[in-house]
Amino acid sequence: MRVLGISGSLRAASINSALLRVAMRLAPPEVTLTVFPGVGGLPLFNPDLETQLPPQVSALHAAVAASDALLFASPEYAHGVTGSIKNTLDWLVGFEPFVYKHVAVLNASPRAHHADVALRETLKTMSAVIVEAASVSIPLLGAHLTEEGMVQDPMISSAIRGSLLALRDAVVRGQPGQGPASPLP
Amino acid sequence: MRVLGISGSLRAASINSALLRVAMRLAPPEVTLTVFPGVGGLPLFNPDLETQLPPQVSALHAAVAASDALLFASPEYAHGVTGSIKNTLDWLVGFEPFVYKHVAVLNASPRAHHADVALRETLKTMSAVIVEAASVSIPLLGAHLTEEGMVQDPMISSAIRGSLLALRDAVVRGQPGQGPASPLP
Numbered sequence: 001m002r003v004l005g006i007s008g009s010l011r012a013a014s015i016n017s018a019l020l021r022v023a024m025r026l027a028p029p030e031v032t033l034t035v036f037p038g039v040g041g042l043p044l045f046n047p048d049l050e051t052q053l054p055p056q057v058s059a060l061h062a063a064v065a066a067s068d069a070l071l072f073a074s075p076e077y078a079h080g081v082t083g084s085i086k087n088t089l090d091w092l093v094g095f096e097p098f099v100y101k102h103v104a105v106l107n108a109s110p111r112a113h114h115a116d117v118a119l120r121e122t123l124k125t126m127s128a129v130i131v132e133a134a135s136v137s138i139p140l141l142g143a144h145l146t147e148e149g150m151v152q153d154p155m156i157s158s159a160i161r162g163s164l165l166a167l168r169d170a171v172v173r174g175q176p177g178q179g180p181a182s183p184l185p
Numbered sequence: 186m187r188v189l190g191i192s193g194s195l196r197a198a199s200i201n202s203a204l205l206r207v208a209m210r211l212a213p214p215e216v217t218l219t220v221f222p223g224v225g226g227l228p229l230f231n232p233d234l235e236t237q238l239p240p241q242v243s244a245l246h247a248a249v250a251a252s253d254a255l256l257f258a259s260p261e262y263a264h265g266v267t268g269s270i271k272n273t274l275d276w277l278v279g280f281e282p283f284v285y286k287h288v289a290v291l292n293a294s295p296r297a298h299h300a301d302v303a304l305r306e307t308l309k310t311m312s313a314v315i316v317e318a319a320s321v322s323i324p325l326l327g328a329h330l331t332e333e334g335m336v337q338d339p340m341i342s343s344a345i346r347g348s349l350l351a352l353r354d355a356v357v358r359g360q361p362g363q364g365p366a367s368p369l370p
Contacts, residue, residue, distance in 0.1 A: 040229055044272065045262075046195035048195070077271075077275050077278060078278050079306045080266065082230065082271065083268050083275045084272070085268075086262075086268035086271055087269070088268070090262050090268045121265065122265040125265075
């Protein structure tokens, strides 16, 4: 099972990007998690470009199409989603393989809720299937943990593992490309 | 008085960009409205770049610093703000001349409310002064009006003129750089 991680921060020291890298290390053997490396290289969304997609957008589309599920981790900037994560999603609106894709939204800053709510609203509007059991808050902001520290922290590592297992289970239960299984968790 | 217009759409035929161009034509003599041309040329926000700003960001900062007020017009994509408008704002978070700036938010698609609410929440969080009397809904989506048609339409042209007059009045009443006048409309 292939999961594509998407970080909404371009900062080298981003805790959201670190969280996804840690999730790569903690993924169960049957789950292959890769992090999409091209968020920062995408052009700003312009509908006029959709007739001849820029290669960076084609790479995003190919990565999404090849994945069974998506795992988002994105910070909140000024009570909103980051421009980078929304720009990534803008390029996926109407992209057929995204529809009914199982997605999970990690929140590394549980006190922040505006961006989390807005990101979920957009994902729902785009007909993604949000796997609630896999969409967990992991209080990393201010914890000053290294990636090794996250792996070693029993609470954090089990929350991340639990998210990936819940995402795996949802994909296994769901009918890929045919919408959500019923009932969803 | 200098007003800087910022469109959240990069589409050539964008009704939000058209709305700002029409506002340029309808502006009262004492108001000079220019539209910031560089939204589509901004790099995606990366805090690591803030120590040595890319020239496109410096151009944005200079344009904002030189303006007495900002006029936003931005569409809604998938129940959210556009990546482009949020990316523009991400580069203005913490930029001192933005604080207490008078701003107005036009909404060309009154049935859409998610993006309008989210944009206002972010602007408030960034300590902009939202001039409510100037922040009007102008039902252009689906109206298929040319710019000349907007100018000629009595309802639309008076709504745009009214917005600019309200923005002008708020700036005149306000104490530039010292926060909002009290009470605000």
